[in-house]
Amino acid sequence: MKFSKKTLTRLVTVICILSMLLFMLYRSGLSSNKSFPVYKYYNYSKAVPLQDSLHIILDTTTYKLYSITYNSVNDKKVTGLLSIPKNKLLPVPVIILMHGLGDHKTVDYIEYGHSVLLKNGYAVLRLDIYNHADRKESSLNFDLTGSQKYWSRTIMTQTVFDLRRAVDFIETRKELDSKKTGYFGISLGGIIGVIFCGVEHRIKVPVIGLAGGQMNLLFKEKALTKDAKDFVSIIEPLNFIKDISPRPLLMLNAKNDDIVPPMMSKLLYNDAKKTKNIIWYQAKHRNIPLKTFYQDGLNWFDTYLK
Numbered sequence: 001m002k003f004s005k006k007t008l009t010r011l012v013t014v015i016c017i018l019s020m021l022l023f024m025l026y027r028s029g030l031s032s033n034k035s036f037p038v039y040k041y042y043n044y045s046k047a048v049p050l051q052d053s054l055h056i057i058l059d060t061t062t063y064k065l066y067s068i069t070y071n072s073v074n075d076k077k078v079t080g081l082l083s084i085p086k087n088k089l090l091p092v093p094v095i096i097l098m099h100g101l102g103d104h105k106t107v108d109y110i111e112y113g114h115s116v117l118l119k120n121g122y123a124v125l126r127l128d129i130y131n132h133a134d135r136k137e138s139s140l141n142f143d144l145t146g147s148q149k150y151w152s153r154t155i156m157t158q159t160v161f162d163l164r165r166a167v168d169f170i171e172t173r174k175e176l177d178s179k180k181t182g183y184f185g186i187s188l189g190g191i192i193g194v195i196f197c198g199v200e201h202r203i204k205v206p207v208i209g210l211a212g213g214q215m216n217l218l219f220k221e222k223a224l225t226k227d228a229k230d231f232v233s234i235i236e237p238l239n240f241i242k243d244i245s246p247r248p249l250l251m252l253n254a255k256n257d258d259i260v261p262p263m264m265s266k267l268l269y270n271d272a273k274k275t276k277n278i279i280w281y282q283a284k285h286r287n288i289p290l291k292t293f294y295q296d297g298l299n300w301f302d303t304y305l306k
Contacts, residue, residue: 038236038240039198039199042164042195049071050071051070051071052172053068054067062086063118064083064084065083067079068080068169070166070168070169072161073165074158076161076162078128078165079134080105080166084175092176093122093177093182094122094123094125094170095125095182096183097117097126098129098183098185098192099129099189100188117184117294117301120302123176129155131158144235149231156192157235159196163193163200164196164199171202180306182204182206184209185206187285190209191237194206194213195237195240198240207252208250208251208252209288209293210254210259213265214236214264215232217261237268238267238268238271242272242273245272245275246275250296252281254283255280256282
């Protein structure tokens with residue numbers, strides 16, 4: 001069967017239009033429920049006392065290291081480490097540095113990043129994600145699709161509140177420049193970080209590592225159900241990524257990520273508004289080239305935060 005050039009042109013046009021409509025329907029079906037303004041879930045009262053404590057645990061020629069605690073929303077105690085460089089004009093810019101699932105504030109890849117940022121003139125605040133390390137309350141497994149899904153979701157939502165209170169803490173410290181606060185989150189710390197930075201505009205520069213969006217895909221064949229989309233709505237990075245703009249966002253991702261599918265990272269980046277950039281590494285989730293990874297993050301902070 002032969003077609004005229006005019007007919008072929010019309011056919012191609014129709015196919016393109018149908019393809020675009022199918023894609024829009026697909027994205028609409030996958031999108032998490034936004035029937036209510038999810039960002040309001042993370043509202044809290046700043047008037048509640050922090051009841052914070054700060055104790056020096058190391059004093060070197062180049063920096064001071066403090067152990068800190070403060071009270072968060074839901075009367076949860078947050079533990080962390082604050083490092084402040086010496087021989088710098090005070091107040092200094094500060095980076096909140098967050099680990100991934102199952103790890104802690106002194107895990108090797110966080111220690112590496114801490115050293116890089118500190119040597120380059122940034123104060124570094126490292127916290128434990130809720131129910132991790134010093135904050136362990138339960139041995140239940142983290143599983144957003146199983147019988148412990150509500151508990152697992154609470155780990156994420158509580159940490160968002162904890163991070164907002166961390167900014168309140170930073171504002172009380174005269175050594176720290178609260179007007180120059182950045183965020184560097186990795187893996188689960190990155191996913192939580194998108195939510196946090198979306199609702200917390202006191203964070204001026206976010207760097208999000210090894211994270212993605214479209215959380216309802218975790219439910220596989222049930223991904224398009226209302227229950228799945230409702231459940232993830234308050235922890236869906238896609239519901240918060242647009243609110244980071246116009247602040248400059250950097251995403252760092254692995255091309256062969258075996259934990260966070262690259263497709264989910266691309267969906268998240270595509271939904272972000274300018275200013276934004278994404279860097280891909282020829283690596284898997286757990287063998288990211290740390291030297292390059294942190295240098296890229298450092299360059300972003302040097303450009304937009306200092």
